[in-house]
Amino acid sequence: MLEGAREVLAEVGLRGLTMRALARRLGVAPNALYSHVPGKDELVDALLDDHLGHVTEPPADSPDPLAAVAALMTSTYDVLVAAPDLVPLYFARRGARGANAQRLGVTMDGLMVRAGVPARTVPPARVNLIVHAIGSASFATVGGDAAESRAAFTAGLGWLLAGIACR
Amino acid sequence: MLEGAREVLAEVGLRGLTMRALARRLGVAPNALYSHVPGKDELVDALLDDHLGHVTEPPADSPDPLAAVAALMTSTYDVLVAAPDLVPLYFARRGARGANAQRLGVTMDGLMVRAGVPARTVPPARVNLIVHAIGSASFATVGGDAAESRAAFTAGLGWLLAGIACR
DNA sequence: TCGAGAACTGGACACTGTCCAGCTTAATTG
């Protein structure tokens, strides 16, 4: 079902991702979907979190934790940019409630602690990094040069990490 | 018309802001709205840019340009947080191309140049700051402590500005 | 073998944004 939703999304975009379109692709009546999903909102939430599964997570015992954080955020950015239609939804929704999102958050926290970031500043640092990744990806999807957007993201990431790490 | 839309939005939220609801409030048939606006998308765009008019702009000849940038971004954040329903839309839409948004961008650029930021890094710096403000506001609107969210925003703003201004 | 429960269907409901043809009223002309 999620797979079908992904396909429909890829083919006709978010505006075309409708319960009826998904049902048509699955060869099923629209109502049948409600035997598997409470509603469209939950479907989209599942789609969002599922997509985060593509993020490549660095090993928890990386020698350079701060570089690992940078790599994680960059991978997140790339994964998000690859699905332009979904990106804005991460903001409108909880964004950090799904299993994959939660896992990424835990990984980030662990890396930062190992990098020597004070426990008090870990939560705001995490929020700022996530906001930066999703927000930059969102801006990258509306016109503009892709390489330029990515460069801006990288620059901002560097600034944030420098501020987080400096004590 | 925009005023009516603002009222409807404030009372019933974004989901309740429908052409028919707006028409009802204006004491008019739904179709009549299309004599003033091409469609709902344009209505929302106008609403978004109009809302940015509440941002208080620092004088262009501020003695401390960098502090002025910080004040501008903070005001933007506060204005955005005051309209939670609108915030996520700023990412997906052209709302960032409205007259007010453009004016704010020009002001930011001028302040940064005066602060000695190299011309090459002004555009990415601007994008990063905007992303930070909108993204932080968006995240602040979903649960959590408001003061805590604002503190995280301020911390991130400081990190970004330090990186932008360094050397 | 049978019975419970999941999966599915036809059909509807209350919405949505938007368009068309026509009417009414105000403004702009000669």
Added chain:
DNA sequence: CAATTAAGCTGGACAGTGTCCAGTTCTCGA
């Protein structure tokens, strides 16, 4: 002042949306 133009409004409709209800069919474990 009269006549024409144009803007604003209306009733009614169209296609599409998410979702629910009451049944039906099918699968599978006891």
